[in-house]
Amino acid sequence: GEDVEQSLFLSVREGDSSVINCTYTDSSSTYLYWYKQEPGAGLQLLTYIFSNMDMKQDQRLTVLLNKKDKHLSLRIADTQTGDSAIYFCAEARAAGNKLTFGGGTRVLVKP
Amino acid sequence: EPEVTQTPSHQVTQMGQEVILRCVPISNHLYFYWYRQILGQKVEFLVSFYNNEISEKSEIFDDQFSVERPDGSNFTLKIRSTKLEDSAMYFCASSGGTGYSPLHFGNGTRLTVT
Numbered sequence: 001g002e003d004v005e006q007s008l009f010l011s012v013r014e015g016d017s018s019v020i021n022c023t024y025t026d027s028s029s030t031y032l033y034w035y036k037q038e039p040g041a042g043l044q045l046l047t048y049i050f051s052n053m054d055m056k057q058d059q060r061l062t063v064l065l066n067k068k069d070k071h072l073s074l075r076i077a078d079t080q081t082g083d084s085a086i087y088f089c090a091e092a093r094a095a096g097n098k099l100t101f102g103g104g105t106r107v108l109v110k111p
Numbered sequence: 112e113p114e115v116t117q118t119p120s121h122q123v124t125q126m127g128q129e130v131i132l133r134c135v136p137i138s139n140h141l142y143f144y145w146y147r148q149i150l151g152q153k154v155e156f157l158v159s160f161y162n163n164e165i166s167e168k169s170e171i172f173d174d175q176f177s178v179e180r181p182d183g184s185n186f187t188l189k190i191r192s193t194k195l196e197d198s199a200m201y202f203c204a205s206s207g208g209t210g211y212s213p214l215h216f217g218n219g220t221r222l223t224v225t
Contacts, residue, residue: 033213042117042218043154043202088154095211096142098167101154 002026004091006102013110018076020105022089025070029091032065033099034074037086046074046087076107084109113137117203117217124193124224132188132220134203141207143186144214145178147171147199154202160186161207193224 003025012018024032030051035043049056049063049072056063062075072089086106090099116135124130136143145157158168160178175191186205190197200221206214 031213035216043204043216045213045215048213090154096159096161096166096207098144098156098159098169099146099154099214100156103153 002029002091002100004089004100004102006087006089006105008103008105010105010107011110012079012107014079014081016079018074018079018083018107018109020074020076020087020089020107022072022074022102023070024072024089024091024100024102026091026093026100027070028093029070030094031092032063032072033090033092034061034063035088035090035101037088037104039085043088079107079109081109081111083107113215115203115205115215115217117201117220119220120218121221122223124222126195126224127192130190130193130222132190132201132203132222134186134188134217135184136186136203136205137215138184140205140212140215142166142205143178143180144204144206145188146202146204146216148202148219149196149199157188157201190222193222195224198222198224 033048034046060077064073086104088104090101143160148154158172159166177189200219202219204214204216
């Protein structure tokens with residue numbers, strides 16, 4: 001079945017760039033997402049990318065997709081303390097299909 | 112910006128009791144979902160709903176679970192006879208409509224079964 005893996009933890013200094021990595025196994029993945037979860041809150045959609053793209057930029061966020069290696073990354077430029085949260089990557093085969101989530105990467109931003 | 116709303120934010124129930132978790136999806140969305148997150152574990156898919164019927168369900172979604180869209184706005188998850196292991200955060204999500212729309216999640220209902 002589908003599997004999505006992420007590293008557990010990332011510590012970064014305020015103002016530096018953060019890079020969160022994700023690997024997935026399903027070669028039929030068509031949509032790949034990044035969600036942010038702050039303590040006690042829901043899942044906030046940050047960005048998504050279609051599998052026919054290799055990069056997407058949205059303000060401080062850059063998503064890179066290496067479809068051959070099934071590797072997805074999220075780069076946050078100029079990381080702020082408000083970026084401290086758990087970041088989940090997720091994939092889906094088609095619109096309307098279920099998402100398969102990674103275990104989440106806890107990002108801690110130090111002043 | 113439109114959002115998915117869930118009520119209640121926290122529900123405490125005794126083992127064996129029935130609970131209904133409620134969601135109001137984004138109004139022009141066509142696909143509706145329930146996910147759950149047991150503390151410290153991954154977010155897991157439970158069920159998807161489209162065109163007034165279940166389109167996909169996971170192994171977790173057994174006979175004690177059911178979903179309903181009783182009117183044009185609400186989407187509910189019922190757990191018939193709760194077990195201790197049903198304690199989790201339950202997230203509702205919606206997507207779809209005109210053109211592609213990614214899944215938007217609500218803030219979740221924390222269910223505690225005692």
